[in-house]
Ligand code: SF4
């Protein structure tokens with residue numbers, strides 16, 4: 001590695017000490033799970049079960065609704081008790097399958113492959129597809145799609161994103177400490193599927209133990225390099241990570257594959273390994289439940305469809321000071337209003353914040369043109385201009401200032417001394433003009 | 436299930452924000468001017484504190500009354516009116532009668548800032564417009580310079596000329612002669628034992644404040660360095676009568692309002708460009724215009740007009756120096 005670091009970025013307090021030393025433990029099995037038929041970017045699944053039907057753990061309950069889609073599976077064994085609309089963490093109403101847990105943990109028959117590395121790429125791909133794997137860092141983009149680049153766009157590098165640059169979250173960190181070998185196996189599978197010989201793991205250097213664990217596991221593995229990266233938010237954003245590791249810049253409106261790179265998350269790589277090795281579908285994931293608003297922060301292995309309220313209870317409940325609960329990290333996650341929403345494949349964390357942590361949530365004042373947001377924007381935009389245009393309703397003006405290159409990382413709003421809700425204004429503008 | 440006592444707040448990301456606030460910045464900049472104010476009180480007596488205090492009081496009151504009258508949100512706590520008053524005071528001669536600060540503050544806060552929409556919307560640096568207005572309206576009062584004395588006898592202080600005035604009227608040789616020798620002249624300019632505006636004279640005290648602002652990241656080097664660098668270069672090349680490359684850059688940097696202007700006035704966020712490359716152009720412009728006025732213009736000092744002229748160009752410069760979009764090929 002060792003190329004140009006991206007410009008801009010910020011250093012928010014990382015607060016990872018709350019949960020970094022808590023080993024991953026399995027969450028208590030919930031009474032019931034709510035499995036949304038749309039947990040990913042792309043077409044929703046079609047339910048293939050009926051009410052009262054018995055299902056086993058790992059059995060498919062929703063089949064992929066198209067190419068850009070991913071099937072969903074039962075995360076417990078039991079009985080389907082409802083199929084209907086339930087709110088998700090983003091406040092949207094989603095068709096979901098509700099399964100009552102019979103606590104027997106009966107598995108469906110899975111396709112075990114001890115010799116998975118000998119399988120041809122197509123078969124490995126099929127296993128990843130069947131397992132319903134999506135990007136587990138938050139955006140939940142179906143992994144299969146990333147592994148199927150068009151012929152005219154050859155890939156030469158796979159990068160595993162171990163930067164976990166969002167403050168508070170420690171799930172990927174724990175996974176790297178506890179399952180480094182499996183994660184690297186996942187990487188090798190991804191490399192084999194894509195036919196590439198170069199693989200990287202990028203880890204921010206505020207996690208020296210993870211760098212060490214992964215480096216040890218990578219010892220003697222041809223073509224795989226573990227890189228410690230400078231700690232700077234948003235190091236884990238795909239474009240920034242690619243730049244830091246390969247020096248390549250993904251042009252505006254283009255995708256990582258346009259610079260011959262595929263990026264996958266640590267959790268995703270682990271899921272890929274489990275799918276290839278055991279045929280295990282993506283039915284559980286690591287979720288960091290943390291923040292000063294929760295009594296006992298933990299890293300939990302959680303069955304998909306478990307309600308957030310169940311997890312919070314398992315962590316001792318919310319403190320009275322808790323004011324805001326976020327699904328995901330505090331920089332890009334969603335604030336949730338009701339806690340009875342399910343954990344999905346993309347839920348990396350549940351963060352309960354107190355008043356002290358949500359500094360200055362209230363009033364904002366006019367832009368004083370201090371330029372801090374411009375210095376912080378990793379995309380090289382002028383957030384001040386975007387926010388002023390959006391505020392006045394000059395959405396076309398905002399477009400002139402490259403509105404659509406903003407990926408809402410929140411760096412600008414974090415640093416703004418006038419506490420301007422820049423990301424919110426940018427979202428409004430984006431919804432008002434065509435790209 | 437009821438496990439939350441109060442309703443949870445729902446708002447758009449990011450959910451955490453830095454501790455930095457506009458008012459913290461304004462109060463910090465004000466605090467950084469404290470060393471210079473101490474030196475000012477030492478050299479110009481209690482009268483200096485009275486004048487500056489009056490500017491601050493009048494500025495804050497003007498803002499308060501204006502916002503009350505128009506039923507706007509009262510923002511005097513953000514410290515920006517305080518800072519405007521402080522800077523205006525520091526830019527006044529030591530012996531002005533009491534109505535000068537009052538008029539100047541009114542022009543600075545009401546005409547320059549509030550009429551344009553308040554903090555963030557003004558085009559010109561309020562304190563400098565206040566001073567420019569006073570200089571044009573009361574040209575005599577605004578150019579009476581009292582001699583600095585550490586003796587606290589402010590009321591009957593003798594009047595004198597500023598180093599820049601002497602330089603303009605009688606030349607460099609005479610200026611050095613008045614102060615003894617060159618080294619002595621530099622030393623006096625550095626500590627501020629010379630005639631001039633209340634808060635501009637002590638270069639060393641101002642630099643201590645500036646170092647604090649740089650350290651805290653409230654200002655960056657871009658504007659001050661390009662401003663001072665350009666001025667020094669021009670002073671060196673064209674500063675001497677009759678010969679090129681014989682001027683005295685140190686003399687020019689340490690006299691007049693150069694240090695105060697470059698670190699505390701030209702760096703005002705609202706009225707300077709916000710893109711770093713643009714800030715360098717802005718600083719170069721300020722330096723060029725200052726030296727143009729000092730060497731060729733009718734006034735001995737040009738910092739104020741230079742900054743005000745460049746203020747007009749700040750929005751234009753920002754438009755011309757958009758930052759580089761990630762991934763876009765350099766042309
Ligand atoms: S949210 Fe958008 S504008 Fe703000 S820093 Fe991130 S990319 Fe730049």
Ligand code: SF4
Nearest residue numbers: 367368370371373416
């Ligand atoms: S950080 Fe805030 S106040 Fe400063 S330029 Fe950006 S929007 Fe304006």
